[in-house]
Amino acid sequence: MKKIIHMSVICAGAIALSLTVASAKDNNGNGYGKLKDFTKYTPLTLSANSDEWDASAPWKLPEGYTQRVVSDETDLNIYPDGRDDWxxxxxxxxxxxxxxxxxxxxxxxxxxxxxxxxxxxGGTVSVVDLETGASSIIAQSTEYTALDGIDWTPWGTVVFAEETTGGSFFELILNDNMISGTVIERPAVGRLAHEGIQLDKDGNVYVVDEHRGRTSGCTDSVTGETMIPCGGGIYKFVPATYGDLSAGELFVLGFPEGNRDGTGQGAWLGPIDPETAREAGTKKGGASYQRPEDLEIIDGILYAAVTEGPRDEYGKEYYEGRVLAIDLETMKVTNFVKAGVNVPVEMGKPGEDGHQTGFDSVDNLAKAPNGELVMVEDNKPSDIWFASTQTNEYGASKSVKLFASLTDPGAEGSGIYFSPTDPETLYVSIQHSEAEDGDGTWAITKE
Structure with missing residues (x-):
């Protein structure tokens, strides 16, 4: 049965934002906007030290870049009494x-x-009018918890989901005013610990199960036995009808001929039962990763952030997470960014003796308008990296550069995003800030 929840809109004022940007041209007079300059920066050599923290400018940036608040808890404080809005x-x-x-x-x-x-x-989805700065609540329910992934569909709706075991997947049908609408649950897409959501031009939906599939496993609902590995998979939902998420088939990424640490010649296995997607996917032969968190499609390649690496018998990670590249045409799966391969391994923390800035606990992904992959870490300090989609013979990015680092102690960056209509601005959220009412969304631009 569809669960339909009608939402009321709660508005709150916020400062207006200026969206006017100057256009730019190359030497031949061709317009390319500001972004090509955006990605031409001198990479940072060191992650941020919390001693550098300035709550009004929490991101350590290359020279020539500025940052501003889009909307934070001083504009719309959803969870009062000192609680973070996350x-x-x-x-x-x-x-x-x-x-x-x-x-x-x-x-x-x-x-x-x-x-x-x-x-x-209850859980909340908010909306910011980037023209006026007004922030409001567009969807809220006491039945929602840990709302995480969100995406825009080709048919003009918003999809979002819960990051809990057996979490629900929802579609927000917008009203004409764009700041109110109706939420409909879409169980056919799968009940999982959702984070990353991506849709392709054909209307297929790609999701992940944000679960430590290599170590936590799951319980077989039939036999009661513990299954390890289990879950932590990457899934594809194929609607029965384009633009209709109420029915279709769900598949899981697997390796019928075997794999090397979750890479190799993959295939979509299934269909599987969406109500028990974690367990059903594993039984069908789905690969288990250690906390896959986000997805991004760039030129037919599905990139997947896997936040943690597999662990040894003592619980120590063999490596600090990675980004996979899945060619959606050939289904070949490779390691695109991996610490110690094409980006340094992080050692210690800034300010400590022997600290080495490196790649650790990659979390969210975005597509830069110049085609590069942007990555932000679920780590302290939380770093932002850019990776070229040009690869070597093994499928690894040829260039991975450190762009920014979060100084806010204890906080992390999340929800990194470039709007296709505004290539001059990199948006990124901050959650559980040390500053009072400091959670919010920031915009980074070049002077």
Whole structure:
């Protein structure tokens, strides 16, 4: 049965933002906008030290870049009494009327845990009018928890999901005003610990199971036995009808001929039962990764951030996470970015003796308008990296550069995003900031 929840809109004022940017031209007079200059920067050599923290400018950036608040808890404080709003993933209305004007954000608050919401507020999706700066709530329910992944569909709706075991997948049907709408649950897409969501031009939906599949495993609902590895997979939902997520078939990424640490010649296996997608996917032969978190499609390649590496018998990671590249035509799966291969291994923390800046706990992904992959870490300090999609013979990026680093102690960056209608601005959220009411969404631009 479809679960339909009607939403009311709660508005709050916010400062207006200027979206006017100057165009740029190359030596031949061809316009290319500001972004090609954006990606031409001198990479940082060191991650941020929390001693450098300035709450008004929390990102350590290359020379020539500026940062500003898009909307934070001083504009829209959803969870009062000192509780963090946990701003997470971002997307704008990428197509249609007023494309690029409205930014939709999930808030990763978990019901009843720690200082998170325990009353009648529930999980929330917020919206920011990037033209006026007004922030408001567009979807809220006491049944929502840990809202995480969010994306814009080719048919003009917003999809979002929960990052909990057996979490739900939802579609937000927008009203004409773009700041209110109706939410419909879409169980056919799969009940999983959702984070990354991507849609291709054919309307297929790609999702992940944010689960430590290599070590945590799961319980067989039939026999009661523990299955390890289990879950932590990458999935593809094929709608029965384009633009209709109410019915279709769900598949899981697997390696029928074997694999090397989750790479090799892959295939979509299934269909599988969406109600028990984690368990059913494993039984069908799906690969298990250690906390896959986000997805991004660039030129027919599905990139998947796997936040942790597999662990040895003592619980120590063999490596610090990686980004996979899945060619959606050939289904070949390779390691695209991996610490110790094409980016340094992080050692220690900034300020400590022997510290080495490196790649650790990659979390969210974005497509830069010049075609590069942008990555932000779920780590302290939280670094932002750019990776060229040009690869060597083994499928690894030929160039991975450090762009920014978060100085806010204890906080992490999330929801990194370039709007296709605004290539001059890199959006990124900050969650569980040390600053009072410091969670929010930031915009980084070049002077």
């Amino acid at each position: 701003h997470d993933m971002n997307v704008v209305n990428e197509t249609g009327k007023n494309a690029g004007r409205y930014m939709y954000r999930t808030h990763e608050v978990r019901l009843g845990r720690g200082d998170d919401v325990v009353d009648s507020i």
